[in-house]
Every structure is written in C-alpha cells, then in structure tokens.
Amino acid sequence: MAEVAVHSERRGEGIVISDDWPGYSLDLFSYPAHYSGDLDCVIIPHGVIMDRTERLARNIMDELGDHDIVVLCVLKGGYQFCADLVDRIKALSRNSNRTIPMRVHFIRLKSYLNDQSTEDLHILGAEDLSFLAGKAIVGTGKTMKTLLKHVEAFGPKMIKVAGLLVKRVPHSSACVPDYVGFEIPNRFVVGYALDYNEYFRDLNHICVISESGKLKYKI
Numbered sequence: 001m002a003e004v005a006v007h008s009e010r011r012g013e014g015i016v017i018s019d020d021w022p023g024y025s026l027d028l029f030s031y032p033a034h035y036s037g038d039l040d041c042v043i044i045p046h047g048v049i050m051d052r053t054e055r056l057a058r059n060i061m062d063e064l065g066d067h068d069i070v071v072l073c074v075l076k077g078g079y080q081f082c083a084d085l086v087d088r089i090k091a092l093s094r095n096s097n098r099t100i101p102m103r104v105h106f107i108r109l110k111s112y113l114n115d116q117s118t119e120d121l122h123i124l125g126a127e128d129l130s131f132l133a134g135k136a137i138v139g140t141g142k143t144m145k146t147l148l149k150h151v152e153a154f155g156p157k158m159i160k161v162a163g164l165l166v167k168r169v170p171h172s173s174a175c176v177p178d179y180v181g182f183e184i185p186n187r188f189v190v191g192y193a194l195d196y197n198e199y200f201r202d203l204n205h206i207c208v209i210s211e212s213g214k215l216k217y218k219i
C-alpha cells in the first residue's frame with residue numbers, strides 16, 4: 001500500500017525537543033578529542049539529523065516536485081544541512097520518475113559574535129539575485145527575515161524556507177520556516193556546521209556548548 005500522511009506533522013514545528021530534555025551524555029558518542037570539556041551534552045546526534053533531513057527532502061519533493069528548484073544556501077552555518085538536504089533530494093529524484101532540475105547558490109549572512117546576535121546583519125553575495133525570478137526556492141539557514149525581504153524583491157514564483165533548527169526564543173517575531181527539522185530550547189548549540197566564533201563546525205552532532213567552552217573560544 002502506498003505511504004500516506006506525508007504532511008501530518010504540524011506545519012513549521014518539526015521534532016520538538018523540550019526544555020527539560022537533558023540531552024545525551026557525551027560519553028555515549030564519539031566526537032573530536034579537542035572539544036573535550038567544551039560541551040555539556042549531545043542534543044541531536046548526527047544520525048537523527050540525517051534521518052530527519054531525509055524526511056524533509058521527501059516533504060519538499062512532494063510539494064515542489066513539479067518546479068525547477070533554485071536552492072539558496074545560507075553560509076556558513078547552513079552549509080552542512082544544505083549539502084545533505086540537496087543530496088537526499090537528488091537521491092529521491094533518482095529513485096522516482098521525476099527528475100528535478102536544481103541549481104544551488106550561496107550567500108553569506110553574519111550576525112553573531114560570541115553567543116550574541118549583533119544588530120547589523122551582513123548579507124554577502126546577494127547583490128544580484130535576479131536569477132531567482134519565477135523559480136521555487138528552498139533557502140536553508142537562519143536569520144531569514146531580512147533575507148526573505150531581499151529575495152522577495154526579485155519576484156520568485158514561490159519561496160520556501162527550510163531550517164534545520166528553530167529555537168524557542170521568547171518574544172520572537174521571526175518567521176517560521178516552511179520545513180523545520182527540530183524545535184529546540186533556547187540554548188546556544190554548536191556542531192553540524194553551527195559555530196561559536198568559527199569553532200565546532202567540525203563536530204558532527206548538535207551539542208550544547210559548556211560555559212568553559214564559551215570562555216575558551218571567546219574573542
């Protein structure tokens with residue numbers, strides 16, 4: 001029997017990780033020895049990220065499969081998610097009768113120093129997004145609000161945002177992505193390309209940074 005219930009999950013919510021979830025002990029997984037002492041716990045193991053990403057790829061295919069897709073990857077934190085998501089979409093497209101033309105572009109956003117969001121958001125590489133006109137976009141990454149305004153000005157046919165993580169931040173006015181991997185507590189997380197002052201991108205799992213880790217890499 002064909003699989004059903006493709007969009008049974010609540011829109012824009014994803015897998016909810018509650019505030020009282022203590023995470024997994026680091027001793028249960030392997031991670032680079034140079035980060036020992038710098039992390040509190042594993043909040044999302046790499047394998048779970050990959051499984052969730054595969055499902056997001058299927059949801060995207062089901063919804064956008066008849067369009068050309070222009071993927072706009074938001075660097076740097078979104079690079080791993082984007083690469084894995086595109087990879088899963090390619091695999092699904094290979095295994096179905098639909099081939100989906102996909103182009104991938106990169107832009108860079110920078111807004112964080114240490115673990116604080118700064119006022120000024122820099123968009124690099126987005127000067128001319130006129131190639132977006134009439135295409136379906138799946139943007140990946142964070143800090144989407146400013147970017148969305150910028151992208152909408154180019155008049156794409158459809159814009160969809162995929163975000164691996166959505167944080168439960170108090171008083172947030174942020175727009176919720178159309179495809180969400182996980183909803184997480186308001187803690188600073190690193191790994192899977194998410195950084196703290198450029199460190200921890202080489203960690204596969206998504207982890208909570210420790211206070212001593214913050215001090216060690218503070219600038």
Ligand code: HPA
Nearest residue numbers: 112187188189190194195
């Ligand atoms: N980790 C890394 N980068 C971020 C985070 C985070 O928790 N929140 C916003 N940018």
Ligand code: MG
Nearest residue numbers: 077112195196
């Ligand atoms: Mg960063």
